[in-house]
Amino acid sequence: MTTAAKLYGKDLSEYDDVDVDDLLAQLTPEEINILAKEVDPDDSFMPPSERCSYECDKSPTGPLNRKKLIEHINKQALETPDRPELKPYVPGVIRGKKWVPPPQESAKEKEVEEQIAIDLGEEYEQALSNATQEEIIDLAAILGFHSMMNQDQYHASLLNSGQPVGLGWDGITKASQPKPYPMEPPNDTDVDATIKQVREDDASLIDLNWNNIKNISDEKFIQLFEGLEINTHLESLSLTNVGLTDKTAQRLADALEKNSTLRVLNVETNFISPAVIVRLIRALLKTKSIEEFRCSNQRSQVLGNKIEMEITQLVEQNPTLLRLGLHLEFNDARHRVAAHLQRNIDRIRKDLTLRLQFRFFNMNHRKPALIQ
Known part of the structure; x- marks a missing residue:
C-alpha cells in the first residue's frame, strides 16, 4: 500500500472533490494576478499566453473579428511602400552571383559505387535470413527506420493493438527472459x-x-x-x-x-x-x-x-x-x-x-x- 501525499502536514486526498473553477471564481482580479506569478512558467500544460511575462493593461476595443483583422493586415501590407533598391533593376542584367549546378558524377563512378557490397558477417546474415516479419519490424523500430513499416503497423505499435496487457508502450519496463542457448562443445582438435x-x-x-x-x-x-x-x-x-x-x-x-x-x-x-x-x-x-x-x-x-x-x-x-x-x-x-x-x-x-x-x-x- 502506498502512503497518501501530504503538503505541510495535511493530507491532499481531502481536496480531491474540490472544484477548482468555483474557487477561482471567488478570487478577485488582484488575487488572480498574485496567484499567476506563483505558477511555474515552464509548465507545459499552461497556454503560452498565460506563461508570457508581458502584461497588457489596455481594455479590449471589442470582440475578435478574424476576417476584419486579416483585411487590415493585407491593407497595411499593400499601403506600406517597398524599400528602395540600391541597384535598380535592368531587364536582362544578372545581379549577384549566378547559381551553377554541381558537376554530375559519371556513370562509371556510379557503377563502381553500386558494386561495393556490404559484408555483415555470417552470424548477422544468418540471423536476418531466419528472422520473422515481427522481429524485422521490431528491429526497424529500434534502429529508427520507421519508413520500413507501413501505416497499419506504425499505428498498431502506437495504440498497442495486439499486445497483451502489461506490454507495449504503456506497460511496465521489465527485462525479457533470456533464450537458452546450448554451450559450445569443447575443441577436440588433436x-x-x-x-x-x-x-x-x-x-x-x-x-x-x-x-x-x-x-x-x-x-x-x-x-x-x-x-x-x-x-x-x-x-x-x-x-x-x-x-x-x-x-x-x-x-x-x-x-x-x-x-x-x-x-x-x-x-x-x-x-x-x-x-x-x-x-x-x-x-x-x-x-x-x-x-x-x-x-x-x-x-x-x-x-x-x-x-x-x-x-x-x-x-x-x-x-x-x-x-x-x-x-x-x-x-x-x-x-x-x-x-x-x-x-x-x-x-x-x-x-x-x-x-x-x-x-x-x-x-x-x-x-x-x-x-x-
Missing part, C-alpha cells in the same frame, strides 16, 4: 596430430583451429611454427585464447616471414604486448600473403599513440591486407587504416573485374578452328 600434419605439409590440412585449447606448452607452439615455415598448403590458422605469450609470438613472427600461403591469422585474446603486435604486423610485409589478421583483446587494452601510429604506417605499406581486427583508440590512425584497407579491396575488385572482362572478350572473339 594438437600433436595437427603439428605432425603441418610439419609434413599435409595437403588435406587447409584450416587449423586451436581456439580455446588450454595448457598448450611453449614447445608445442614452437614445433607448430617451425612446421609453418615449410608448409605450403595451410591457409587459415586460429589461435584464440590459447595462452600465447611474447616468446611464442616472436617465433610466430619469424615463421610468417617465411610462409607464403597463409591468408588468415587469428591470435585474439592472448597475452601479447603492443611491441610484439607491431613485430607481427611488420612480419606481414615480408611475404605479403596475409589478407586477414586479428589480434585484439590482448594483455594491454591501450596501445598508445606511438604504437598506433607505427601500426598505421606498417598497414599503409601492405598491399594485400584486407581486414585488420585491432581496436585503435585514436581517430587519425583508425581513419587512415580504414581508408587503406578500402583501397586494397577496391584494387582487388578492379583487378578481378578486368580479368573477367578479358576472359569474356577472349571467349567471344576466339577464332573458329579450321575444318580439314
Whole structure:
C-alpha cells in the first residue's frame, strides 16, 4: 500500500472533490494576478499566453473579428511602400552571383559505387535470413527506420493493438527472459596430430583451429611454427585464447616471414604486448600473403599513440591486407587504416573485374578452328 501525499502536514486526498473553477471564481482580479506569478512558467500544460511575462493593461476595443483583422493586415501590407533598391533593376542584367549546378558524377563512378557490397558477417546474415516479419519490424523500430513499416503497423505499435496487457508502450519496463542457448562443445582438435600434419605439409590440412585449447606448452607452439615455415598448403590458422605469450609470438613472427600461403591469422585474446603486435604486423610485409589478421583483446587494452601510429604506417605499406581486427583508440590512425584497407579491396575488385572482362572478350572473339 502506498502512503497518501501530504503538503505541510495535511493530507491532499481531502481536496480531491474540490472544484477548482468555483474557487477561482471567488478570487478577485488582484488575487488572480498574485496567484499567476506563483505558477511555474515552464509548465507545459499552461497556454503560452498565460506563461508570457508581458502584461497588457489596455481594455479590449471589442470582440475578435478574424476576417476584419486579416483585411487590415493585407491593407497595411499593400499601403506600406517597398524599400528602395540600391541597384535598380535592368531587364536582362544578372545581379549577384549566378547559381551553377554541381558537376554530375559519371556513370562509371556510379557503377563502381553500386558494386561495393556490404559484408555483415555470417552470424548477422544468418540471423536476418531466419528472422520473422515481427522481429524485422521490431528491429526497424529500434534502429529508427520507421519508413520500413507501413501505416497499419506504425499505428498498431502506437495504440498497442495486439499486445497483451502489461506490454507495449504503456506497460511496465521489465527485462525479457533470456533464450537458452546450448554451450559450445569443447575443441577436440588433436594438437600433436595437427603439428605432425603441418610439419609434413599435409595437403588435406587447409584450416587449423586451436581456439580455446588450454595448457598448450611453449614447445608445442614452437614445433607448430617451425612446421609453418615449410608448409605450403595451410591457409587459415586460429589461435584464440590459447595462452600465447611474447616468446611464442616472436617465433610466430619469424615463421610468417617465411610462409607464403597463409591468408588468415587469428591470435585474439592472448597475452601479447603492443611491441610484439607491431613485430607481427611488420612480419606481414615480408611475404605479403596475409589478407586477414586479428589480434585484439590482448594483455594491454591501450596501445598508445606511438604504437598506433607505427601500426598505421606498417598497414599503409601492405598491399594485400584486407581486414585488420585491432581496436585503435585514436581517430587519425583508425581513419587512415580504414581508408587503406578500402583501397586494397577496391584494387582487388578492379583487378578481378578486368580479368573477367578479358576472359569474356577472349571467349567471344576466339577464332573458329579450321575444318580439314
